[in-house]
Amino acid sequence: MIYYTLNNLLGQVVAIFRWHGILLDTPEPWQLGFQDAASPVMEEVIFLHDQIMFILTIIITAVLWLIVRALTTKHYHKYLYEGTLIEIIWTLIPAAILVFIAFPSLKLLYLMDEVIDPALTIKAIGHQWYWSYEYSDYGSDTIEFDSYMIPTSDLNNGDLRLLEVDNRIIxxxxxxxxxxxTAADVLHSFAVPSLSVKMDAVPGRLNQTSFFIKRPGVFYGQCSEICGANHSFMPIVIEAVSLDKYIHWVANWSAETD
Structure with missing residues (x-):
């Protein structure tokens, strides 16, 4: 009950910040933390991270306190060879902490692998050094296109260097x-941090992942597997729009290819 109350409260705070334009869906220079979550799985990842960091803060504080106390006290047990109680304590407490971390981790691990009744399937194919995409849910009107990084010399004001592409996933x-x-040549990796998506692209093999985007936006990712000289020039851009706009985009694409 407390967990869901905190989640709802966090969602309201995030909505307020987003309304004022504070939350961004792009990586920031020298950023150390996560990007803003745009999917339920990414929200769970951040929640687990914060939970573990809270535990680590308590452990580090306790260890530092013990070190300072040991260095500053003048009293010690010179002939203490065993202590059953203390041994039980320093065995059970770490075990309980690990269990407290393990259960949410396993839950999240299986949640990330679950593909629940997808309404849309997209095939992403990695090449040296670009991505190609296929929407094959529309019968003979398959939507296919390549997605190349826009060179720095062609960027407009406000565009992101090394992250913009000529054709976005809609x-x-x-x-x-x-x-x-999958991949057509060497190993690649399809990764979009805001959606908690990261899947290896292996030649001759189909891997699958899924995501559920909760709000409109443009979400950036990159190939996350070293794949050659231009590995860093393989951005991924996903644009999430309303259902009406998506249907309009599909209709326009089909009309252009007819």
């Missing part, structure tokens, strides 16, 4: 999307 919000990931 998906509807509030929709379960499955992504089939």
């Amino acid at each position: 998906v509807p919000i509030q929709t379960q999307v499955r992504v089939l990931v």
Whole structure:
């Protein structure tokens, strides 16, 4: 009950910050923390991270206190060879902490692997050094396109260096999307941090992942597997729009290819 109350409160705070334009969906220079979550799985990842950091803070504080106390006190047990009680304590407490961390971790691990009734399937194919995408849910009107990074010399004001592409992935919000990931040449990796998506692209093999985007936005990722000289020039851009805009985009694409 407390968990869901905290989650709802956090969601309201996030909504307020987003309304005022404080939350961003792009990486910041020298950023150390996570990007803003745009999917339920990423929210769970951040929640688990914060939970573990809280535990680590308590442990580090306790260890530092013990070190300072040991260095400053003049009293010690010179002939203490065993202490059953203290041994039980320093065995049970770490075990309980590990269990407290393990259960949410396992839950999240299985949640990330679960693909729940996808309404849309996209195939992402990694190449040296660009991505190609296929929307094959529309019968003979398959949508196919390549996505190349826009060179720095062609960027407009406000564009992000090494992250903009000529063709974005367009998906509807509030929709379960499955992504089939493979590669045409060498190992690549399809990764979008805001969505907690990271899946290896292996030649000759289809891997799958999924995401559910809760709000409109543009979400950036990159190839996360060293794949050659231009590995850092393989950005991924996912634009999440309303269902009406997505249907309009599909209709326009089909009309252009006819």
